[in-house]
Amino acid sequence: MEIDMQHISKAFGPNVVLKDVNFSVKGGEVHALMGENGAGKSTMMNILTGLLEPNGGSIKVDGKETHFASALEAEQHGISFIHQEMNNFGEMPILDNMFLNKEIKTRFGFIDNVKMKAIAQKSLAKLDVKLDLNQPIGNLSVGQQQMIEIAKSLMTDAKIIIMDEPTAALTENEIGKLFDVIKSLKAQGVGIIYISHRMEELFEISDRVTVMRDGLTINTYNTKETNVKQIVHDMVGRDMGDFYPDRHPKFGKVMLETNKLTREGVFKDISFSVRSGEILAFSGLMGAGRTEVMRAIFGIDKLDSGTITVNGKQVKISNPSDAIKDNIGFLTEDRKSEGLILDDSIADNIDLPSIEGFVKHGMIDRKADRDFVNLLMKRLTVKANSAEDEAGSLSGGNQQKVVLAKWVGSGSQVLILDEPTRGVDVGAKREIYDLMNELTDRGTAIIMVSSDLDEVLGFSDNIAVLYEGKLMGVVPTATATQESVMTLATGGEN
Structure with missing residues (x-):
């Protein structure tokens, strides 16, 4: 044919x-x-x-x-x-x-x-x-x-x-x-x-x-x-330069630390920490438990045991509202069913975790709110006719930018990004990487879950590798190779 x-x-x-x-x-x-x-x-x-x-x-x-x-x-x-x-x-x-x-x-x-x-x-x-x-x-x-x-x-x-x-x-x-x-x-x-x-x-x-x-x-x-x-x-329509922007991280204090997080039958004894200014990548084969760990940290799924410490204080996270109050944001892997309300406007989606900040005397300050939304849309180059367009009318990459804008606008100190560039074009990927650099320069701690090993090696500071629900190790990106990461991801030891 x-x-x-x-x-x-x-x-x-x-x-x-x-x-x-x-x-x-x-x-x-x-x-x-x-x-x-x-x-x-x-x-x-x-x-x-x-x-x-x-x-x-x-x-x-x-x-x-x-x-x-x-x-x-x-x-x-x-x-x-x-x-x-x-x-x-x-x-x-x-x-x-x-x-x-x-x-x-x-x-x-x-x-x-x-x-x-x-x-x-x-x-x-x-x-x-x-x-x-x-x-x-x-x-x-x-x-x-x-x-x-x-x-x-x-x-x-x-x-x-x-x-x-x-x-x-x-x-x-x-x-x-x-x-x-x-x-x-x-x-x-x-x-x-x-x-x-x-x-x-x-x-x-x-x-x-x-x-x-x-x-x-x-x-x-x-x-x-x-x-x-x-x-x-x-x-x-222009030359991109290097695909991954350079990183010059300045690590601060530990922003999130986990101790022996366990969800029976899914993952066990997951202990790690991520610092202010750091991008900690989570790598592993499908089914290793990366997303499941993040969902538990954010309160979507229940933990059976283990503790979470945020900014030096042990916290109890029973649901996503608790996580948001503890300044944790989560860009989910499945933006369509979990990251967005597709029938709502772009503005309402971006506003979702931040709207209380625009309430004055019991009323929403619509001008300040829309200025905030338009600023984020411009910063993340969301392609749309208006902030009032339905989120579901956008292309996949622009939907991803809206979810990211939602958490950037919330002021999260710890940002979990699960497959942040999945289905995103080369230009938008570079924009997301530049934004991640900006956020870590301002002290945000980022946990990036990615199935793209080139991305893991090209744009992170440390790499945590999971295999069948077990954390095999955390290795510095500077000394990691595809072979060393895959060895851990398949249950081997370096």
Whole structure:
């Protein structure tokens, strides 16, 4: 199959998001689509698959002008879309989610669970994933749910597969398995549209790359004939300099210390400390317990034993409100369901932990409040028409910036950032790193949970490594290597 999109345009009211965009993909190739958040990548794919109507332009499939009325129609014609943001029904079993609106029935009209299970397990086996398909999908981690989404796509007889940030929540091992599947699909003549912000993936897996910026296609290259510097320049319209900004930390007193934190069956005896001005990275394979430790510190999940000390004072944190009162902020891994109220405005989301500071004589000082919100939106370069826009209308990267703005504005002295740059483009990543430097220069202590080992090694001061709920050690970043961190992450000793 070959798809050719020409002169595509799209506007939402006065907001023009695509202007004369051109893009093509053919069977047996991986065509990477790069661009900053808000560049229009997902919008273009939503138009291709019938989720959105274009305002202009044409789509040809195998030379014939085509218009899909829905995503289901596009899928029936061999175009499958693995979305970045997952829309699963958390209480529903994995199997039911995988076959939602595509149930297989016996000749008597009953749902054929045996056949559906066999198909699902065959698809998951390609990714080396073994799960109890009867358990609620909400029990799975974000990464596991992403693997389910990929497996769902593999169950279709797709000729073109669109992958929107497929590795954002995956471990290095899972990424390797996915790449093996992609190579196999290529060999079978399947075309892949691969949307990612990870440069190393682009050069490993793609044949061609198209760069978008501000709703325009800037350039298309054969991957072998371009380089990181050129791609980044096309994405942001300027040279970026070094990817990770330099750090010159000045460590102060211990801001948060844990002693033998334990949640039975999840993690045990977790003891560490983080100082004012420090970025302490938490590394480990998926399922090691990194996020679970952070959720317990913030009071989302209950601890069975252990103590937490903040700014020299032992505290009892029973819920997130207690953590916020103790000046702890938490940017969660799953911004969509835990970090934001998607139907509320950007302003209301940013305000959430800080609104009491704008109450005077029982009334909210709206001018001071909006000045505060607009200042944070400007500082974090949130791309939106207005602070009154719904948070759910933003691109994934801009949603991440809103969650970050919420905690920066709250004045947190200890900031836990769980996958702060997941699904965020190269320009926005640099902005987040610069902001983290700013915060630590002002004395904030940052705990950064990251599955990106390059990020862990490139932008932290010390690295805590977890393996199966056990803290294997805390090592200085200056002397750490990929090999030494992975040795600890797999249960070995350095």
